[in-house]
Amino acid sequence: MQPHKKIMFSLLAVLVAVLFALGVGELLLRVTGFEFNLHLSKIEYGWPDPVTMKQLYYADQDLLWAPQNYESVLEQWREKKPAIVFMGCSCTESGKYVAYFRSIMKEDQTRPPASVINVGVSGWTTYQGLQQLKRDVLAVKPKIITVYYGWNDHWASFGVEDKDVGRFNRDHPGWLLQLNRLRLVQLFQSVFIRQYKTNTTELRPPRVSLADFKSNLRQITRIAAENGIIPVLITAPSSHVKGEEPQYLAERGLTNLNELVSLHQEYVGAVREVASEEGVHLIDLAEEFDKLFQEYPLKRQLCFKSDGIHATPAGDKIIADLIYDYFQRHDFFNQIVQ
Template sequence: MMQRTARFLFCFSLLTGCLLGSPLMAADKEPAAKADKPTIVTFGDSTTATRGPLVVYSMILEKELPAAGVPAKVVNSGIGGHTTHQAVGRFKKDVLQHDPDLVVIQYGINDSAVDVWRDPPATQSRVSVEQYDANLRKMIKQLKEKQISVILMTPNSLRWIPRMKKLYGKPPYDPEDVQGFNVLLKSYAAAVRKIAKEEHVPLIDVYAAFENYDKQANQAADDLLLDGMHPNTQGQKMVADLLLPQIKAALAKQDQ
């Protein structure tokens, strides 16, 4: 009887030792490493968001990055009509909760818009350039605090089409000037350049790229636009091509 009791106690001690030891062993383990496949969030307005059958730059990147040796997950968090005001409000849910390694930010067209088509007409931009600057810096600060890489993009430049002239062809816009739809937008693009320089973050100057394309013989910025405002497939491909090397460089820097 005493022998059986001793054997029972011995076995019980082994069992409880294993059970009690399990949490300690688990706690001693290294935390699970983040997946090798980095996550990239593209954050913006309707020039970033998916639009029906249009192939947007996030889709192009998701295909081209693996071919360039960077198999990445690309999350498109663009929403049409949004300004940096809404962007700040949804930043945690639509960006940070994806636990990204890198975030691409592009806003400006809606921020700069003066809705002269309203009754009575608006007289100021939806978001002032000063508040636009502050909103972008606020998002960049949050990303830097979490050691998440960021790439800023200027908005693309615009061109008149009849429908846009009907809506926006009043002061401060000039429907008789080919650049008349960019009269305010260009200062928002300049603000992005300034922020990128001061915050030491990479910049993709889409505005300048579209304008430089327009200056070449037998080319026009209209070739890159669906409707005078949103990049078409060719315009989206240009943006993706500009982004690709910057994304590779930013992710490579993280690995160092």
């Protein structure tokens, strides 16, 4: 056999051996049940569950994950040139308050309705909202954004905060995300992601610390203002009562269920604090619902689903009314026209 053919044959044999070894390794990891899908199934919070995440969302290098139709929706946003953008988590994405808000505008004959889009994504934190604002929302040039986060930020992470996952993504090629269904890739992620952990004192720190939550909100409000956009912060309301917290939350997003009410209040308070310090608009839904429940205790069950986080249609109607009323009182609609 000629020398060059021997070399080619040897290289081919090595390639086959490597592919065989990788195949065996992949098979063994699957048989043993190993899984570490960093971006979709390992981040723990209320909704959606890991199965739903895999079906409806894809891994995104900047946003961590996004809906499967996100790119096509982005094109629609650019074409619509919306005046008002509603940002947030599942309370916004799957909530009905944006649709109710749009309906109220159409019924108001005193002015033409403004164009509105809902860019909320389930499971998102202020970290992801900040990335979305910089990469996607600024490009559509809205007049007003509402910022409604505060649940997923304080859920316990799987060990690494959202900002650390973001740094990991930026330091590695985009094609790695496309291969993240392979268990060998997940094994690589599980080993090297620990090097990016900034909080070494807690086994499961919150996805976004309270300090980072405030920082993210400040950045969102400042970037919006610098680009001629009016930012409106919104506190996340709840129907939770101390001692009656939904048990399933302890299995997904909390290390101590007894801390739920006080923990959420800390993040609600942070929204108020940032709004005051930055001198930006605040719609305090948490306070408004607390007042409502004090006067009408039975409405606690009518306004929120059993998780105490997501509003029912009745609750979303109240949210829409409160937001619309705030917009009217602060002359937002005339500013949009101008």
